[in-house]
Each structure stands twice: as C-alpha cells, then as structure tokens.
Amino acid sequence: MKMSSNNDDICDDRDREPVAGLSAASSCIILSLCLDDDRKLSPSSQFFPVYTHQCFPAEYISGWQPMSSAEQSSQQVYQRWRYGSVGEAPVAMQEKHASYKNIDGQEKQIEVNVLLSPSCDKCKIGVTTSTPPPLGSNVNTDEPATKKVKKVTFEEADDKSTKQLSIDDVIKKIQSSIPPIVSVTINGSSTSTATDGAKTDTTDFNYLSHPIGAVVKSYKRKIKYNNDTVEEGDFVITLAKGSDPSVASYHNAIQPLARWFIETADDVNISDEDGGFWTVMYLFRKHDDKSPDNMKSSRYSLAGYITLFHFHAPFRKPNPGIIVRVCQALILPTYQRAGHGSDLLLSVHEYADRYLEDFASPSTGMDIVEVNVEDPAPGFVALRDSVDYKRFVSLSESMRGTIGEFPDVTSKDYFQSSHDVLSISSLLKITKCQTEMMHEIYKLAAVERWKKDSKDNERIQQVETNYRLMVKKSLRSHRTEELGACEGGKEEQKALLAKWFDQTHNQYRKILGLV
Numbered sequence: 292m293k294m295s296s297n298n299d300d301i302c303d304d305r306d307r308e309p310v311a312g313l314s315a316a317s318s319c320i321i322l323s324l325c326l327d328d329d330r331k332l333s334p335s336s337q338f339f340p341v342y343t344h345q346c347f348p349a350e351y352i353s354g355w356q357p358m359s360s361a362e363q364s365s366q367q368v369y370q371r372w373r374y375g376s377v378g379e380a381p382v383a384m385q386e387k388h389a390s391y392k393n394i395d396g397q398e399k400q401i402e403v404n405v406l407l408s409p410s411c412d413k414c415k416i417g418v419t420t421s422t423p424p425p426l427g428s429n430v431n432t433d434e435p436a437t438k439k440v441k442k443v444t445f446e447e448a449d450d451k452s453t454k455q456l457s458i459d460d461v462i463k464k465i466q467s468s469i470p471p472i473v474s475v476t477i478n479g480s481s482t483s484t485a486t487d488g489a490k491t492d493t494t495d496f497n498y499l500s501h502p503i504g505a506v507v508k509s510y511k512r513k514i515k516y517n518n519d520t521v522e523e524g525d526f527v528i529t530l531a532k533g534s535d536p537s538v539a540s541y542h543n544a545i546q547p548l549a550r551w552f553i554e555t556a557d558d559v560n561i562s563d564e565d566g567g568f569w570t571v572m573y574l575f576r577k578h579d580d581k582s583p584d585n586m587k588s589s590r591y592s593l594a595g596y597i598t599l600f601h602f603h604a605p606f607r608k609p610n611p612g613i614i615v616r617v618c619q620a621l622i623l624p625t626y627q628r629a630g631h632g633s634d635l636l637l638s639v640h641e642y643a644d645r646y647l648e649d650f651a652s653p654s655t656g657m658d659i660v661e662v663n664v665e666d667p668a669p670g671f672v673a674l675r676d677s678v679d680y681k682r683f684v685s686l687s688e689s690m691r692g693t694i695g696e697f698p699d700v701t702s703k704d705y706f707q708s709s710h711d712v713l714s715i716s717s718l719l720k721i722t723k724c725q726t727e728m729m730h731e732i733y734k735l736a737a738v739e740r741w742k743k744d745s746k747d748n749e750r751i752q753q754v755e756t757n758y759r760l761m762v763k764k765s766l767r768s769h770r771t772e773e774l775g776a777c778e779g780g781k782e783e784q785k786a787l788l789a790k791w792f793d794q795t796h797n798q799y800r801k802i803l804g805l806v
Contacts, residue, residue, distance in 0.1 A: 307372065307373070308668070308669055308670070309341055309342065309372075310341060310368060310372050311338060311339040311340065311341050311368075311624065312339035312361075312364060312365055312368045313341075313365065313368050313369060313372060313388050314343055314350035314351070314365075314388050314390040315350060315351035315352070315356065315357060315362075315365070315387075315388065315390040315391050315393070315394055316340075316343035316346070316347040316350045316351050316352050316390065317339050317340045317341070317342075317343050317350070317365070318339065318357035318361040318362060318364070318365040319352055319355065319356075319357045319358075319361065319401050319402060319403055320339065320340055320343070320403045320405065320465065320551075321337050321338075321339060321402065321403070321404050321405070322337070322338055322339070322340065322405045322407060322548075322551065323336055323337040323338075323404065323405070323406050323407065324336040324407050324409065324411075324592070324623065324625055325406050325407060325408055325409055325496070326409060326578075326592060336516060336517070336625045337517060338517075338623075338624035338625065340468075340551035340552070341551060341552050342550065342551060342552065342553070342554050342556075343551070344554075345467065345468060345550045345556075346464045346465050346467065346468055346550070347464060349390060349393060350388070350390035351390045351391070351393045351394060352401065352456060352461060353393075353454055353455065353456050354398055354399075354454055354455020354456055355398050355399060355400070355401040355455065355456065355461070356394045356396065356398045356399070356400055356401075356423065357400065357401070357402070358400045358401075358402050358419075358421065359400070359423065359424070361402065362387075365387060365388065365391075366385065366386070366387050369386060369387050369388050370386065373386070396423065397423070398423070398455070399420055399421065399422060399423070399455070400420065400421040400422070400423050401418065401419070401420050401421075401458075401461070402418070402419045402420075403416065403417075403418050403461065403462075403465065404416070404417040404418070404419070405465075405469055407470070407548075408470075408473075408496045408497065409497065409498040409499070409578075409590075409591075409592035409593070410497070410498060410499045410541075410545075410591070410592060410593055411470060411544075411545045411548060411592075411593040411623075412470050412471070412541055412544035412545050412593075413470050413471050413472070413473050413496060413544065414469050414470050414471070414472055414473065415472070415473050415474050415475075415476070415496070416462060416469075416472055416474070416475040416476070417475075417476045417477075418458055418461070418462070418475070418476070418477045418478070419478060420458070420477075420478060458477055462475060467547060467550070468547050468548065468550040468551055469547055469548065470544045470545055470547060470548065471544060473496055497590075498578060498580075498590035498591055498592055499575070499590060499591040499592070499593075500588075500590060500591075501591065502527055502529045502573065502575045502577075502591045503529060503531050503537075503538055503541050503571075503573055503575075504529035504530050504531025504532075504538065504571070504572075504573055505529055505530055505531070506527045506528070506529050507528050507529060507530050507572075507638055507641075507642065508527065508528040508634070508638055508641075509525070509526070509527045509528075509577075510525075510526055510634065511523055511524065511525055511526070512524060512526055512629050512630065512631065513629065514625070514626065514629065515629070516625070524576050524577075525576065525577040525578075526574060526575065526576055526577065526594060526631070527574075527575050527577055527591070528572060528573070528574055528575075528634065528635060528638045529572070529573045529575065530570060530571075530572055530642060530650075531570065531571045531572075531573060532568075532569075532570055533561030533562055533563075533568065533569030533570060533571060534562055534564065534568065534569075536562070538561070538571065539560075539561050539562040542561050542571055542596075542598075543558070545593060545596075546558055546559070546619075548621070548623075549619055549621050552621055552624075553619060553621065553668070554668065555666065556619065559598065559618065559619075561598065566602055567600055567601050567602035567603070568600075568601050569598065569599065569600055569601070570598075570599045570601065571596055571597070571598050571599065572596065572597045572599065572635055572638060572639060572642070573593070573595075573596045574593075574594040574595040574596060574622070574626075574631055574634075574635055575591040575592065575593060575594060576591065576592045576593075576594045576626070577589050577590075577591055578590050578591065578592065593623065594622065594623055594625075594626045594631065595620075595621050595622035595623055595626060595631060595632075595635065596619075596620075596621055596635075597617055597619070597620045597621075597635050597636070597639060598617075598618045598619040598620075599615050599616070599617060599618070599639065600615070600616045600618050600665075601613050601614070601615050601616075601659075602614055602616070603657065604660070604661075607660060607661070609713055609717060610660050610717060611657075611660070612657050612658045612659060612660030612661075613646070613657050613658065613659045613660065614659070614660065614661045614662075614663065615639070615643060615659050615661070615662045615663075616662075616663055616664070616665050617636075617639065617662065617663070617664045617665065617667075618665045620632065620635070620636075620671060622635075632671075632674050633674065633677065633678055636674065636675065636678045637678060637682075639662060640662060640678075640682065640719075640720065642659075643659040643662050643720050644720070646658060646659040647659075659720060660717070660720060661720050661721065661722065662720050662721060663721070663722055663725075673798070673801070673802070675725075676728065676732075676798070676802055677802050679719065679721055679725060679728075679729055680729055680732050680733075680802055682719055683715070683719065683726075683729035683730075683732075683733060684733065686715065686718060686719060687733065700734075700737050700738055700741045700754055701741075701750065701753075701754060703757055705734065705757070706734065706757045706758060706760070706761040707761075708727075709727075709730050712726050712727055712730065724769060727765055731761070731762055731765065731795075731799065732799045732802055732803065734758065734761075735758065735796075735799050735800070735803065736803050738754055738755070738758055739803070739805065741754070742754075759792060759796075762792055762795055762796070763788050763791075763792050766788060766791045766792065766795065767788065770791070773787070774787065774788070
C-alpha cells in the first residue's frame, strides 16, 4: 500500500466531494435495506456511507482495517474518484484515500453490517471480524503481491492512533448515526439487547402499515439495484407536521441516518416551535402486502425525506410572510439518480403555492413568500438550480406576451439586468439572487440556440463577450467582500472573476445539458 507524502495531494483530496466507500471507515460499514420478508441482508440494496467523520473523526476505525475485498473496492473507488477511471490511475502506486495512512495492514479486519428495517426506524447490527492474510500474500493468485511501501507523513506520531477499539466501542461510536438497535450479533453469536427506543420482538422489525403524514403525490418510478436488476416501484410523497407527537417520534428514530450522507447533518427537534415550526415531506415506497390475510392492503418503506423550517419574515420586501427553509434532504442510495429529489423539491414548491388555500392556519392568514435552502451541498445546489430553471422556463412561457419580449441576442440591451426580477422571484417564491441566475441560464440557452444558426464568427465572439460581461457584473455585485479582500489589486480581482465565470458558465451548461 502506498500513500502520497505530498501535502498538495492531500489538499486535493479535501477539495473534492467524497463518495460512498471511499474512506477506510466507510469501507468497514455496510448499510442495507431489509425489503424481503425473511429480514435478511439483501446485496441488491446494500450501500456504503459517504461521511464517517462524525463517528470516526479521522475516517478510520482505530486498530481495525476493512476486509480485503472491501479495501480493494475502496482503492478502485478512490482511483475513479481522483482520476476519472481506474485505467487512468497510476496502478503501481496502489493509492488509497488519505484515511488509510493510519493503517499498516497488520490490524484485524472488521465488517459492520447495519440492517435497516423497511421503515428505517430501527436496525440490527451484525459484526464480522477476521485475521488478515500475511503481508505479501495475495488471495487472488492471478495478481502479483502488493509491494509494501514505506509510508511518509509530516504529522507527529500519535500512540493513541494504534489503539484497537473494542467491538462494543465501535458500536457505541456508530450508535449516534443509526436508528435504535433491535439486536447485535458478533461473528454469528447474539451478544446484546436492544437500545432505548427499540423493541426486541422481531415482528416489530417491519414495514409501515400506512405512510407518515398526508399523501400529496403518488407516482411510479423504475428502481435499479446494485445487481443491475430493474423493477418498477410505486411511491408516495407525504406532508407531516412536526408538532404531531407520532411524527416527531418517527423522525427522531430515522434522522440519525443523515450523518452518513450529509456532511454537517445534525439531529433537530421537529416538535420545537421556538421561532417557527417544522414540517417534513417524506418519500415512501408503496409495497403490496403479500400476506394471505391482507391481499388488498399496502405497506410502506422509507425512501427519503426533506425537513422544512417555517418562520415569519414580517419585514421582508416586497411582501412579508412565511419563509420556508429546506434544512435537510436525503434520498436513500437505493433510490438515488431516479428523479426523486426533483419530485420532492417540486412538491415543496407546490406546497408553498397552495399553502394559503390548503394548509395555512386561519388565525395567521400569512402566506409562504419564499423557499430557500440552508447551506446546500454542491449536489443539492445542482438539483435546486435544475428544478428552479424548469419552473422559470414554465413561468416565462406562460407569461409570454404579458412581460414583453426580450431584445435580440445580438443587441447589448439583451444582456442588461431584467426589470422584472422581483416580480418573477415573488411568483416563483425563490430569492432575488436565484432568479437572476435563472435569467442568466435562460439567456445562455438563447445564445446557444442562436449560435447554431449563425455563421458569423466575429458576431458570435461579440455576443459571447456581452454574455460574459453580464455574468461577471452579477458575480462582482454578489461577491464584493471576496474581491475586496484581494491583496493583488485589480489584476488579482480580474483573475478571480475569470475563474468564477468559468465555474459559473460550466455549471449553467450542465443545467442545460450542454456538457
């Protein structure tokens, strides 16, 4: 095993968004949805955590290493993550994530399986340990033995880093990131009882008989499992009030799972109404109940959720009202990349549009005037921008002829700030800054369409310059503090603006499907 001694390489790692199964700790932990009636591990619905730092700060389990197969998979994940594909990586270097620098290859191996109930409000723990093969040996005889490479580090040695955690300590550390534990099995032997909030009766380890909250949307969607099998599933989106004790109890049980997938995830008390109030939009998968006594009934398993905090903004302009903040959004990995996140976020906006008519308390009479997002991760930023752009285009088409036509793209006037940003942001219930971004994407789409029909290269360059100046002007207005902190004067500011424009332009092109 070889880890780079170059500090720049470590910084590069930290600049990237992590992925599942990347770190040493992540490779030791497998989560699995129990979606069969035998309550057994299903390889087709297994997934690794993305983040483990809240349980294991250095992202490794002290005194333990992953199973050999998991470590090999982690190496491949790292090389794809860093180089784009395994084939492009310097294979001879045998590079892995920086967390592996704490492992010398002589520790015992561990695999922690977390079997989640279909409702995800309880779990079973299965721990398997093993003695690793001797250094220099290779389980796969078709491959040469990995050369042991001396590790180089610039950090001071920490004697505590080599101390082996007991299995009980490992379980205690992950307990804050999993629902209440029903049972624990170590190397096939049952060893402990349930944690607080969980029942030992295995019949309770089951589906929900009805979804939590009121159903606001139903749809069908294909599900692709890890083994490449595909099936169509039924899904429902529900809206639940955090002030409901049964909702709060359920959410308290499932929300620890977010720590594996959201970097800054923390538990919230959704029943707390200090300064505002909470609602939760859940995504449940609907299953047919196959038991003989329930031929026509359905049962439900958790697929994801979005938490929404509502607070009053009496001085907001142009209109006071309620602001809804998206605080946490999670789609379980089994259901990711299928459009569920977009459906949930669209449902949030539909809820905001119908709030005064269908959901508001008669005593307040206040409407939702804005939906925004708290500290979004890059992936959620892309999702939000995509959803907002589709809504912007739909609104623009519906208002065609009432707000006036845009000037021709070859005119400099086309790239002036729009006078109706505030009115459109009010209609879409998004921030003014977000509306300006949607305008810029909309205009980029028009420019790209125009370029396909234009043969005049000089004119194309001028139009592209006009667009670039418009976006840079917007960036300058929104990031004045960062530009003011530049010590290199105008030249450094110019270079920084050029960098920001390239990043923004690439982001916009992705939303338009141009890259």
